[in-house]
Amino acid sequence: MEFDNSKPIYLQIVDFFYENILVKRWAEEERIPSVREVAMMVEVNPNTAIRAFNHLQDLEVIYNKRGIGYFVASDGFTKVLNIKRKEFMEQMLPDVFKKLSLLDIPFDELKNAYNQHKNEKE
Amino acid sequence: MLTIKHLNFNYPKSRSVLKSINMNFEAGNIYGLFGKNGEGKSTLLKIMTGLLFPKNGSCLLDGYEMGKREVQSLQHIFLVPEDFELPSISIQSFEKVQSCFYPQFSQKQFYELVKEFQLSPTDNISKLSFGQKKKVLIAFGIATNTKLLLMDEPTNGLDIPSKSQFRKVMASVVDENKCVVISTHQVRDLHSLINHVMILDNAQVAFDQPLHKVSDGLWFGKPSSNDPTELIYSESSFGGKAIVPRLDKNETEVDLELLFNGVLSAPDTINAIMNQTQHDERV
Numbered sequence: 574m575e576f577d578n579s580k581p582i583y584l585q586i587v588d589f590f591y592e593n594i595l596v597k598r599w600a601e602e603e604r605i606p607s608v609r610e611v612a613m614m615v616e617v618n619p620n621t622a623i624r625a626f627n628h629l630q631d632l633e634v635i636y637n638k639r640g641i642g643y644f645v646a647s648d649g650f651t652k653v654l655n656i657k658r659k660e661f662m663e664q665m666l667p668d669v670f671k672k673l674s675l676l677d678i679p680f681d682e683l684k685n686a687y688n689q690h691k692n693e694k695e
Numbered sequence: 696m697l698t699i700k701h702l703n704f705n706y707p708k709s710r711s712v713l714k715s716i717n718m719n720f721e722a723g724n725i726y727g728l729f730g731k732n733g734e735g736k737s738t739l740l741k742i743m744t745g746l747l748f749p750k751n752g753s754c755l756l757d758g759y760e761m762g763k764r765e766v767q768s769l770q771h772i773f774l775v776p777e778d779f780e781l782p783s784i785s786i787q788s789f790e791k792v793q794s795c796f797y798p799q800f801s802q803k804q805f806y807e808l809v810k811e812f813q814l815s816p817t818d819n820i821s822k823l824s825f826g827q828k829k830k831v832l833i834a835f836g837i838a839t840n841t842k843l844l845l846m847d848e849p850t851n852g853l854d855i856p857s858k859s860q861f862r863k864v865m866a867s868v869v870d871e872n873k874c875v876v877i878s879t880h881q882v883r884d885l886h887s888l889i890n891h892v893m894i895l896d897n898a899q900v901a902f903d904q905p906l907h908k909v910s911d912g913l914w915f916g917k918p919s920s921n922d923p924t925e926l927i928y929s930e931s932s933f934g935g936k937a938i939v940p941r942l943d944k945n946e947t948e949v950d951l952e953l954l955f956n957g958v959l960s961a962p963d964t965i966n967a968i969m970n971q972t973q974h975d976e977r978v
Contacts, residue, residue: 579916581948582887609867616862617887618725619869624907 582617586625589615594634594645594653601649604642605635632656696722696874697743697843702752704738712738714898715752722842723871724905725888728878729955730895736878737777739895740845743876744774756843770798773836777847781828783821786814789831797839805838811860826852833861837868846877850884858884882951892951894958902958904969906949912972913965914941915950927964928957940968 593599606614612622626643629635634652635643646652697720704713712735720726730736741747742754745761754761759768786809794800809816812830820831829852836844850858865888869875879885894902918926918937929937936950938957958965
């Protein structure tokens, strides 16, 4: 059995950034809220917010213009997409497969459910 | 910024409340001060503001002894106590009378906070509820812009939306020049604000660590049954959580309640791991 863990707050803030970028609320080359604004938004210690900013800067999803603020990188959307895809394939999918085999659900049934869901959306 | 050295305190004819305490508070942090009832948290805050005098040892704010109650130190410190009496005057008059003691006081900030807490400057303080009075004092304390802001159970008496407002406000006021110390039992209200934990137990400092070090050394959660690492502390309730050494596991958020209980039950084990982690960093 795997360890169950509750994610550190700074990584949850990182996820909040990812989501804003993926739904294009924050566009590429657009200025994003400051450390202080983010800390207020999510009600955390500014030091925790800084950790999230540093993490995203290391991954080159955002960059800092000295004296102006933080911006989404020009290829920020693609970067986030790749990060989240990797996370899904490596972390979530194995759990889904485990459940499928535990509940003995054939792959075709999953495929049908997926197609049905897609049709309903359209 | 504020340094406490070899400090002892007891109330007349009773046991020691604080025994040879050493602590150091630095700007840019929000400290969480925890301890069981009657462990001396409020006493410590009163000594830090010069309201009580230590039996021996020192409590210095940038070199000034707090017990001497000098202007140079008192103008840089503000305490929001748990219980308080406020005069029967309007919020506006209160501000006029009190603000002159604090050179960095911002009138603009005070009235913005008063508005944010849905109070009116003309309200008479004695007509307000306990929670509203507390908000007046919190707003005033923040607006003094003192280097050191001490708060004793600040969220007691605040309604649910105000607790969230309080966190927002606190997140916005802390900067590299300011130090905040919050003493509380309401761990869940304030968990996301605190970045350094101090725990008092048996009249001594049982734990004193920044949270990022804690999450470096310890892992919080539900361990698997076949994990070989020994449990440092565990709770037997359904889905019981435990503290184990982190080693190479993923970082987890520090569970403050669990940490508090863990420190009370196994202080030596936990501190040994913390010192080990610090040692590794230095190498």
